[in-house]
Amino acid sequence: MIINKVSEELYSKAVGYIPGGVNSPVRAFRSVGLCPHFIKSGQGSHIVDEDGNDFIDYVCSWGPLILGHANPEVLDAISRTMRDGTSFGAPTRREIDMAELISELVPSIEMVRLVSSGTEATMSAIRLARGYTGREKIVKFSGCYHGHSDGLLAKAGSGAATFSIPDSLGAPKSLVEQTIVLPYNDLEGVRECFQSMPGQIAAIIVEPIAGNMGVVKPLAGFLEGLRDICSSNGSLLIFDEVISGFRVALGGAQELYGVIPDLTCLGKIIGGGLPVGAFGGPRKIMEFLAPVGGVYQAGTLSGNPLAVSAGLATLRILKRDNPYPSLEEKSSRLTRGLAEILSRKSLKNTVNRLGSLFSVFFDMESVTNYEEAIKADKSRFNTFFAKMLDQGIYLAPSAFEAWFVSTAHSDQDIDYTLNCAERSL
Numbered sequence: 001m002i003i004n005k006v007s008e009e010l011y012s013k014a015v016g017y018i019p020g021g022v023n024s025p026v027r028a029f030r031s032v033g034l035c036p037h038f039i040k041s042g043q044g045s046h047i048v049d050e051d052g053n054d055f056i057d058y059v060c061s062w063g064p065l066i067l068g069h070a071n072p073e074v075l076d077a078i079s080r081t082m083r084d085g086t087s088f089g090a091p092t093r094r095e096i097d098m099a100e101l102i103s104e105l106v107p108s109i110e111m112v113r114l115v116s117s118g119t120e121a122t123m124s125a126i127r128l129a130r131g132y133t134g135r136e137k138i139v140k141f142s143g144c145y146h147g148h149s150d151g152l153l154a155k156a157g158s159g160a161a162t163f164s165i166p167d168s169l170g171a172p173k174s175l176v177e178q179t180i181v182l183p184y185n186d187l188e189g190v191r192e193c194f195q196s197m198p199g200q201i202a203a204i205i206v207e208p209i210a211g212n213m214g215v216v217k218p219l220a221g222f223l224e225g226l227r228d229i230c231s232s233n234g235s236l237l238i239f240d241e242v243i244s245g246f247r248v249a250l251g252g253a254q255e256l257y258g259v260i261p262d263l264t265c266l267g268k269i270i271g272g273g274l275p276v277g278a279f280g281g282p283r284k285i286m287e288f289l290a291p292v293g294g295v296y297q298a299g300t301l302s303g304n305p306l307a308v309s310a311g312l313a314t315l316r317i318l319k320r321d322n323p324y325p326s327l328e329e330k331s332s333r334l335t336r337g338l339a340e341i342l343s344r345k346s347l348k349n350t351v352n353r354l355g356s357l358f359s360v361f362f363d364m365e366s367v368t369n370y371e372e373a374i375k376a377d378k379s380r381f382n383t384f385f386a387k388m389l390d391q392g393i394y395l396a397p398s399a400f401e402a403w404f405v406s407t408a409h410s411d412q413d414i415d416y417t418l419n420c421a422e423r424s425l
């Protein structure tokens with residue numbers, strides 16, 4: 001057993017001052033019934049906790065750190081910027097560079113607005129879609145998470161699945177009623193919904209590759225079908241690419257599948273480990289935003305110099321180095337190895353993977369939506385999680401989260417992880 005003494009002391013102090021001891025619920029390790037490790041530092045693919053335990057990290061801050069921890073070029077960009085001041089609340093040159101680069105890499109984005117989190121990006125994109133269409137209802141899919149704004153907390157994936165909270169207290173019913181929740185990958189359901197509410201639906205918001213109920217890929221034709229339905233009904237299609245953006249390809253899921261949304265939400269990787277989100281699309285829609293148009297949206301720290309520097313450095317490295325083939329190679333070796341161990345031990349499983357984003361569902365033949373995902377064997381996952389942690393492998397503490405592989409993960413990291421999995425199963 002690894003020693004967790006300092007973390008236990010810190011946790012017992014933290015719960016006195018911070019609800020549950022954490023600033024975001026899943027960090028508390030409740031679903032796996034363990035004490036969270038307090039992290040002191042990270043370098044490349046590794047993190048070290050306050051007790052000095054060293055882990056290979058497959059959480060990577062829940063996705064942002066595609067270049068691993070403390071990437072020297074990203075740190076340089078931040079430290080050079082910070083000497084000139086940390087925030088002005090006035091436009092800066094760097095924000096144009098960032099907007100230009102995002103629209104180059106994600107061609108459906110002609111104009112973009114920067115915010116400080118994925119939650120803000122989706123919340124604002126929905127307001128914009130409502131303002132643009134003059135309609136109020138939105139469609140989302142069960143198991144998709146789009147941040148924690150009131151109207152989007154219906155059937156919102158891992159948090160709810162982990163804690164069995166169907167919705168959140170405090171989210172006004174009148175607002176949540178404007179959100180229609182449908183099963184992922186079920187086009188017929190979407191068609192019926194649009195037929196029953198003609199002219200009322202402002203937008204469909206979807207994770208084009210779902211990453212918050214474990215990884216679930218769109219079935220052939222699903223995204224194309226959503227595009228057609230939105231186009232023929234005057235509704236907007238919003239891709240929430242907060243996870244998939246710059247993760248599965250430079251141009252995100254929309255590049256991979258060739259389906260062009262009206263609006264795209266970004267976050268995680270575009271902040272390079274600092275708080276950044278963004279939403280963008282064609283000029284004719286984006287200019288509905290204030291100060292040009294009538295949809296209000298703002299932020300004291302939006303486009304913050306440090307955050308934009310970290311994000312810009314990250315995107316420039318991704319564009320320069322094209323790490324996607326090597327991420328694919330490493331991740332596929334890891335998942336093939338895991339699947340091989342599981343089948344050798346006659347443990348039924350499904351591994352859903354897209355590039356460096358994947359998850360393992362224990363005791364499942366296939367997983368194509370939330371209703372199936374939650375049938376995966378949670379107690380086997382919890383045992384697996386604890387045994388992996390004991391051997392120095394840090395996974396997301398929930399059966400409904402993804403593993404993230406970064407450019408910093410080495411072949412030795414992968415080999416060691418597979419050895420640990422062999423012993424754990």
Ligand SMILES: *Cc1c(COP(=O)(O)O)cnc(C)c1O
Binds near residue numbers: 207242267
């Ligand atoms: C993480 C996430 C969000 C929310 O982003 P925050 O920065 O945590 O607010 C929104 N959508 C998706 C798909 C996410 O994975």
